Amino acid sequence: MGKKHDDIDLPGFPSLDNVGGSGNTETVKGKTKSKKSGGFQSMGLSFDVLKGITKRGYKIPTPIQRKTIPLILEGRDVVAMAKTGSGKTACFLIPMFEKLKSREPTKGARALILSPTRELAVQTYKFIKELGRFMDLKTILVLGGDSMDSQFSAIHTCPDVIVATPGRFLHLCVEMDLKLNSVEYVVFDEADRLFEMGFGQQLNETLHRLPASRQTVLFSATLPKLLVNFARAGLNDPVLLRLDVESKLPEGLMLKFLYCRPDERYTALVVLLKYVIPQDAQTVVFAGTQHHVELICYILTKCGISNTAVYSSLDPAARKINTAKFVNKKVSVLTVTDVAARGIDIPSLDYVVNLHFPGKPKLFVHRVGRCARAGRTGTAYSIFSTDDAAHVLDLHLFLNRPFNINDDKTVGIAPQELMEEEHLSVTEVKNSHDIAGVLRTSENAYKKYLSSRPVASAESNARIKKIKFFSCKNLDDFLAANISLRQSQSSNGENDKSKEDLVAEDRKLQEEKQDLLLKMRNFKPSTTIFELNRSQKSLPFTIMKDKRSKHTNVIEKYRNKMDEMEKEEANKQQEADEKEEADEADADEINQAFNKIVAPKKRKNLEDLYKDKKKKKKKTNAKDNEHYIPYQSADKHTEDGLAINSFERQAMNAEFSVVDRDNSSDFRPKPGMKKWDRIKKKMVSVQDPRAGKIRTESGAWIPSSFKTGRYSDWKEKSKIEEQLQRENDGDDDGFKPLSHDKRYPVGQHARHNAKVAAKQRAGGDKELRHPEQIVKARMRLEFIKKRNADNAVRKAENRKRSMRKNQRGKVKKGGKK
The missing domain is CATH 3.40.50.300 (P-loop containing nucleotide triphosphate hydrolases)
Incomplete structure (x- = not known):
């Protein structure tokens, strides 16, 4: 009998069992040997994504990838925490490729990845190019410090994925008035670092511009309180994945x-x-x-x-x-x-x-x-x-x-x-x-x-x-270096010995030297300088001798006490537990923000101790409604409304506020208000904190440097609106913007062909022109007319000269005759 239908490999099509590096089966001497499941093949990924994973060299998913990728593919909002070097970048790129599938140039950006630093953004961009080499997706990189004109043109190409730093991306959003309605997938990479570097304002403003139906993924190494509050406000029923509880450092x-x-x-x-x-x-x-x-x-x-x-x-x-x-x-x-x-x-x-x-x-x-x-x-x-x-x-x-x-x-x-x-x-x-x-x-x-x-x-x-x-x-790492130094200094004697003998000899020599130095440091003489010469019965010698005999018990007691303290310190060192930092989020806050938490199980005794501590800290605050006496009367509001000058109203006007007025955006200083300047050592006028700022659609105040008008200048230079209008007029079905290559052709022939195509789309030479272009064309016509008139006059003069020469020649010939 022949093979079954399922086992037949079609020519030209690779087998899906071999994609991903670690397939479910492998051939050993003509027989199939089963492998463990749980690879990338079991996640239901498409063929192009699996092919990119295989070419990148990935074979078996890491623990964070095995737990995170299926949740993201389900469409859930995820907050993932894992140790460094565990493959967190692939956790959000593989579901992104599976979600976007192919390029859609008319829809706009569908994925947004925010990174805290330029280097991390560039690394993510390169990783997208390597892992998604078989995906037909356009990715652009938006970084602070780069040319904004090139970034304007890159965004006009309608990319599928945008990798950016938060500050420059918000600058482009405000400058270009970008509508992010097409964004379906948002990633905050190293989210805790984003908040530590002061990008909280930019992140919140960007979050307000994103649609509510988006899917948000946060990857972080720690979980500070700011990140918990951000997840509670911006994520929809998120799942918390914590794989950093047991091990904090890589094993190798x-x-x-x-x-x-x-x-x-x-x-x-x-x-x-x-x-x-x-x-x-x-x-x-x-x-x-x-x-x-x-x-x-x-x-x-x-x-x-x-x-x-x-x-x-x-x-x-x-x-x-x-x-x-x-x-x-x-x-x-x-x-x-x-x-x-x-x-x-x-x-x-x-x-x-x-x-x-x-x-x-x-x-x-x-x-x-x-x-x-x-x-x-x-x-x-x-x-x-x-x-x-x-x-x-x-x-x-x-x-x-x-x-x-x-x-x-x-x-x-x-x-x-x-x-x-x-x-x-x-x-x-x-x-x-x-x-x-x-x-x-x-x-x-x-x-x-x-x-x-x-x-x-x-x-x-x-x-x-x-x-x-x-x-x-001495550290053992320095032994070989010390031996090589000694060999270079000494010419003979040590070259005949093996390296192991040299290492052993050097270790023994270093230990002896270390012990000798340690003994010298710990050496304390039993006598003072007054007792150096004991043969002489001098007055200092007799005084120190009597003093020493009197305080012998005190000295012995002190030595015993120091020995006991050293033993206690050694015991405390062995029983020391892991220290918790103050800026970490509490368990109650984490439970309120995340309904589902995936984390390794802790030991029962630690959980019991944790619960006992929480029970001791809780205090009952019961209120007896029958015997409770309020601190204000029932008709207090009526009396306040009828009063002309009340003490509370005067006290409110003369209050001393301890709020940081420089950082509070809701505070508006009164005219003439002053404050003490610690640097100038005098009272200075209070500046309005909203001065030099603009208000966004979400109501937040951001620096006015985000709206400089550079985008308007770029549009006038590039004539982008005219090209888009021509394309829109030529297509009745819908708007289809030109590609970047067609809009900015390179080479003489390409530019000429682009101009000819633009004239044809606009209906020949009937396109609308600017006044400057009309004036330039008229001046060109006048110059051509003037040049033609000068040429005609010059030709007439040349013709008259030639006629005169001919007449003179005829006259000379007649005279000779």
Whole structure:
């Protein structure tokens, strides 16, 4: 018998079982072997979407993709939370492709994706091009800092998907008076970062312009209260997906902490990049401020390390060029601020270095999450000093990890030989005159950074004083670098030994040296300087001897007390739980905003403790209606209406308001009102907070810079309305705008053909012209008439000359005869 009908593969059509990388069956020696279900094939995706997923290299969906994509395909509003590097971008792009299907140029934009930074928006745009290469969809990129004229023309091409930053997109909406009625799918990528960067006003205004029938998807790493309120107001019965409860860091990520003195921070960075991290590896260095970025770039360049930089105030074109250099491996080190701490995916990133320790543990998670993404491995080094020790302890409590410098191999110091080797070169760079201004600015910026950074907990500050960081041992990562340095310094003797023997010998040598230094630091003499010469019965010696014998019990009691305190601290360290931040949303607020929450189950004992705490906090507030005495009379409103001058009315006029009047948009100052200016040290007039602002359709007040009239100028230059009107007049069925290629042809022949086609559509030369064009045509005709008249006069004169010459010739010939 032949094959069954279901098993026949048609020629020219690939089998759907092989699309997506991990099919349901695979052939092993002529037999079929079943695989586990739950791949992209089981989600009911179309063939073009599955083909794009296969070409991108995706085989098995991640947990967040497996739970999120089916809910979005159902049309539900979703708020998804997952750890960094878990594939959140594909979670909203795959349902978007399935929802839009194909291009509809007459309908307008149907999907909107808002990203907090330029780099993240560019990355999402490229990902759409790669994943949707087989989809007939037009996508445009709207970024702040780019040319607005090109963005005007791009929006006039009626794209299907718009990837934008919130500020520039709202600027275009207000400037062009865009109607977003065709938008069906909205994505807020890194939504918590959008609110942290101050885009809340732009997001709310954009939300008012969107239709009520849209589908909204929010992807975030944390869940602050602002985001919960935004989801409650702008989403329709949303589903909350929380997959960040158990694990906060990728599994393949190794954390290592390098302790150093405050003045050796840059030296430790150079040692780390020169001796530990391979030269061909890709490394991202996070600095506190943009002033430190410039200083780090200068130091690394002088030390022979190829690097580039990206920060917020850098020119957009320069940011794009520098990022491309690093992604294409032209340089090995990229120094950035927190602008790249979220969402940026660099596939070949191997190492992350925190030069300045962040103030919040969650910012640390976002920084180190740039590497070890999507199942890869990576290492994150964090350089910290005495200023950052309490924050390091808070981080370990947040990650629920023990912090013990004696037993933990992830905390250590760099060998003194390597630090001394590079300290002189770094000091010479700092003392150069070329960098004096940058160094001074960076020092002031570091003081500002420490003062503005969130303060560590009081418990960590108290506990960190009892930790002896000078007893830290050398990190194992520096052993090979130290051995290579010793081999280069010594000419013979060590070349014959194997590498393992050298590592063991070096580790033993370093441990002995560390133990000796530790003993020297912990050594406390039992006698004072007055008791050095005991042979002499001097007066100081006898006094100290009597004093010591008298206080022997007190000294012993103090030593016992210190030992007990150390044991208590060790027990507390083992029993420390995860610390919750104050800005996180409460469970009650989350339950009110989301009816359905998908999250891993917690342990029962923790839930019972949580419920018991909530029950204790609740207080009964019962009101006895029978014996309750109101604080105002029943006819209070009548009396107030008949009163001429009441105390409450006078008190209201003379009240002292503690509201921040600069930020309150509903406040209107009275004429002549003044306030105290802390900078000028005098009373100044109160300015109207609505001055220089315009009111939108939703009633919100936004800066007047959003409406500059540039769109009107662009329309006059490009003559877009005339072309649209001609197209509309030529088509009686409906409006069909010209494509971008037809509207802006490139090349001499293309422009000529476009003009001829425009004349034909308009009915020959009967098109309406502007007064300037009519005047120009008349001047052209007059010039042609004048030129023709001059030519006629010139021809008549030439004809007369020729006739005269002929007559003279005839006369001469007759005389000779």
